[in-house]
Amino acid sequence: MAKKVIVAVHGIGEPTEYATLKQTLAQICQYHNVPAAVPLGNFHAAGKALVLSPPRYPQEMGDLAFAEVYWAGVPRKLVKQMYSLEDIDPWVKTISERVRLRRPAGEEALTDADQRMIERVLGEMLTSIDVLERLCFIADKMGIFSFDLKKVLVDYIDDIQVVAEFKDQGLEIGKLFSQRLEAVHQEYPGAEIHLITHSEGTVVAMLGLLSALCSPPGQATWIDSVRGFMTFGSPIDKHLALWPELFDAYTTPCRTLARPIEWQNYYDYGDPVGFKLDDARKRFTTGAWAAIFNFPAENDHGFARYPLPGKAHTDYWQDSEVFGHFIRKVVYAEQVPPKPDAARYEKAPGSKSVARIVSWVVPYALMAALLFCAVFVLYKGLHGHLDPEQPDSIARVFCIVASLSGFLAGLTVMARIPRMTRKLFWHVTGIVFFLLCLAGSAAGIRACGMDVDFGNLLGLAALLGIVVFLTGKLSPEWGIRVLLAVGTAITGGCLFLLLQGPATRHHGDLWPVFLAAAVFLYLWWLVVLLFDLVFVWHRYIRYAARTY
Numbered sequence: 385m386a387k388k389v390i391v392a393v394h395g396i397g398e399p400t401e402y403a404t405l406k407q408t409l410a411q412i413c414q415y416h417n418v419p420a421a422v423p424l425g426n427f428h429a430a431g432k433a434l435v436l437s438p439p440r441y442p443q444e445m446g447d448l449a450f451a452e453v454y455w456a457g458v459p460r461k462l463v464k465q466m467y468s469l470e471d472i473d474p475w476v477k478t479i480s481e482r483v484r485l486r487r488p489a490g491e492e493a494l495t496d497a498d499q500r501m502i503e504r505v506l507g508e509m510l511t512s513i514d515v516l517e518r519l520c521f522i523a524d525k526m527g528i529f530s531f532d533l534k535k536v537l538v539d540y541i542d543d544i545q546v547v548a549e550f551k552d553q554g555l556e557i558g559k560l561f562s563q564r565l566e567a568v569h570q571e572y573p574g575a576e577i578h579l580i581t582h583s584e585g586t587v588v589a590m591l592g593l594l595s596a597l598c599s600p601p602g603q604a605t606w607i608d609s610v611r612g613f614m615t616f617g618s619p620i621d622k623h624l625a626l627w628p629e630l631f632d633a634y635t636t637p638c639r640t641l642a643r644p645i646e647w648q649n650y651y652d653y654g655d656p657v658g659f660k661l662d663d664a665r666k667r668f669t670t671g672a673w674a675a676i677f678n679f680p681a682e683n684d685h686g687f688a689r690y691p692l693p694g695k696a697h698t699d700y701w702q703d704s705e706v707f708g709h710f711i712r713k714v715v716y717a718e719q720v721p722p723k724p725d726a727a728r729y730e731k732a733p734g735s736k737s738v739a740r741i742v743s744w745v746v747p748y749a750l751m752a753a754l755l756f757c758a759v760f761v762l763y764k765g766l767h768g769h770l771d772p773e774q775p776d777s778i779a780r781v782f783c784i785v786a787s788l789s790g791f792l793a794g795l796t797v798m799a800r801i802p803r804m805t806r807k808l809f810w811h812v813t814g815i816v817f818f819l820l821c822l823a824g825s826a827a828g829i830r831a832c833g834m835d836v837d838f839g840n841l842l843g844l845a846a847l848l849g850i851v852v853f854l855t856g857k858l859s860p861e862w863g864i865r866v867l868l869a870v871g872t873a874i875t876g877g878c879l880f881l882l883l884q885g886p887a888t889r890h891h892g893d894l895w896p897v898f899l900a901a902a903v904f905l906y907l908w909w910l911v912v913l914l915f916d917l918v919f920v921w922h923r924y925i926r927y928a929a930r931t932y
Contacts, residue, residue, distance in 0.1 A: 386435055386449035388576045388715060389568050393453045393561070395583025395617065396657075405434075405452035408580050411707035412450075415729075416442055433571055449572055453564045455557045455588055554591075554630075561592035562604060569606035578612035578715050580707075583657055583697065586618035590664075593645070594634040597676060601639060608641060612714035613677070616650040616700045617658030624663045636672045646714045647679035650706050650733070653688045654696035654743050656921075660684050685709075688735040691742035693921055705733040747918045751911045755789045755796075758907035763788075765900025766880060769893065780832055787828030794821025795874075796912055799867045804919050867912065868905055876901065 390412065394404035406422065413420035418441055422434075433449040568577065581589040593613070596604035623630060651658035661684055669679045689703065690696035700706055708729035763785055767776065776784075798818035801810050 386433070386572050386575050387447040388578060389433060389449045389451060389572055390715070391451050391453060391565065391568060391577060391579050393579060393581040393585035393589045394456065395581075395585045399454075399456055401454045401456075402452055404454075404582070404585075405450055407701045408707075409434075409436075409450055411701075411704060412445070412448065412711065413441075414704050415708050415711050416445055418442060418445070433568055449568075449575065451564065451568045453561050453585075453588070455560050455585075458557050458560070557588055558592055558595055561588055562596065562606075565592070565596075565606040566604070569609055573609075575609065576611040577606065577609045578614070579610065580614045580710070581616075581618070582700065583617045584619065586615040586620055587623050589613070589615075590620055591630065594631070594668075597637040597639060598634050599638060607639070610641075610645050611643065612710070613645050613647040614650075614710045614714070615647070615661070616706065617655050617697050618649055618651065618661060619657050619659065621659055621661050621663040624667065631667075637676055641676060644675055644678040646683075646717065647677050648683050648685070648710050648714060649679075650685045650687075650700065650710075652690050652696040652699070653686060654690055654693040654739075654921075656694055657697050660686055682732075685732045687733055688740040688743060689733065691739045691746070693743060693747075703733070705729065709733055744922075747914065751914050751918075752789070752793065754907050754911045754914075755792055756785060758904045758911070759789045759792065760785045761900045761907070762876065762904040765897045766876070769897050770880075783828055783832040787825040787832070790821045790828070791825035792908070794818035794825075796867070796908075796915060797821075800912060800915055801919070804916060805923065868909060872901065872905060872908075 390408060392405040392408040406420075409422060410420040422436070433451040435449045436445050565577065569575075579589050579593075593607065593610065596607035599607075649661050651660060661679075665679050665681065665684065667673070669677050689706075690699040692699075705728075709732055712729035760781075763781065794817055798814040801814035804810075
């Protein structure tokens with residue numbers, strides 16, 4: 385007879401039934417140093433819950449049963465019906481209005497400027513996600529990595545709509561959760577129940593737990609057996625802020641528990657869905673709820689373990705240290721299993737230096753490489769037209785292109801930061817960064833043996849900054865078009881001056897110049913979108929800044 389039942393609750397997307405449970409079982413088996421040689425069909429044949437018995441598995445694993453709450457069928461019906469779910473663009477744009485209307489008490493109200501800032505940021509993030517989807521497609525074809533970022537976010541948004549805004553379907557999901565837990569409890573009435581939940585599944589499980597705790601005596605008897613609650617990649621706090629009506633009915637529990645539910649939350653800083661659960665802790669671990677959940681601040685584990693932003697939302701499933709910590713501290717809290725290295729999981733999973741460095745360095749290195757390519761293409765186009773019979777040395781070309789790329793980088797940062805935040809510190813930082821880039825560019829050009837009047841260049845750059853700033857204030861819908869147009873004129877003019885030679889020389893074809901300019905514009909456009917997304921990612925997601 386199983387003593388503990390592990391119940392997995394899947395997150396967003398289109399998971400196959402029992403696929404989430406299979407991943408959970410794989411982590412349990414890895415903890416016990418045994419292979420997870422269980423095909424998916426075995427879960428279907430197991431009935432209510434799957435038990436792995438000796439001699440193929442260790443004795444202590446015979447005390448475990450495995451079950452799953454599979455709720456993906458409910459939102460999948462709406463998706464197939466079409467026209468039921470709101471399109472992603474208009475739905476996401478309503479978030480800014482929700483933030484404004486539902487600003488937590490005690491916090492400064494959003495101003496009209498804040499509101500416009502949020503709308504701009506969200507709109508440009510949507511465009512950036514489209515671009516990243518294309519880059520991920522290219523990376524997949526090149527064999528570098530495979531990840532569909534847009535699908536993750538679209539699936540997440542679709543599932544949120546069903547859980548949070550479609551009342552009938554939300555109730556159906558809650559009923560599925562309760563019925564599954566009741567069936568598990570009836571099958572193993574004396575066993576502990578430990579919930580392992582991911583992404584939107586954490587919200588489904590939380591609402592199911594609260595509903596059971598607030599139900600009349602004699603109903604939802606399974607709640608008394610719940611001992612552990614693992615959440616990772618959880619958006620519970622965001623639901624509390626944007627959809628408080630989901631939790632309005634759960635003000636006071638209608639029953640007490642013999643032991644509080646041990647709650648452990650895990651989130652990576654690069655996960656766009658999962659966050660620290662401060663608001664949930666304040667609401668459901670104090671007052672009447674104090675004896676229901678054991679969720680102190682030290683149980684909320686944030687880290688930088690996964691190098692790729694976005695993909696971090698699914699990387700938890702391959703992290704044995706995250707699962708090992710929950711298994712050791714919660715599932716086996718009162719016993720030490722015969723595992724030689726079980727002590728390694730006593731400490732909560734921490735950040736990995738490589739992942740932290742990569743998550744910062746790689747995005748900016750990619751932007752720098754794209755800028756270099758953009759200027760190089762434009763340089764080759766102009767050089768081919770102005771002086772096709774006089775090839776430049778590799779060193780000289782690199783010097784010129786790198787110098788102008790640095791100038792362009794400073795220009796981009798200075799022009800874009802005011803659109804991402806109204807904080808004076810960041811505005812000043814952008815200006816200082818531009819001036820440093822301008823000085824570096826001037827030094828680089830002079831190192832190439834060229835005498836260029838950078839006083840005029842500084843004046844043009846200042847003019848660009850003023851034009852872009854005023855345009856952003858007066859006509860935000862113009863977006864990055866002003867920056868690209870004026871910036872292209874300045875960069876092209878600089879290259880023209882650098883490449884000028886005798887008037888009697890032979891000129892090449894002109895059409896490659898227009899082609900090079902188009903490629904230059906496209907690559908710079910990619911850089912601008914990536915910078916916006918990375919800046920927003922680091923400031924508002926990774927470090928959860930609440931001031932704009």
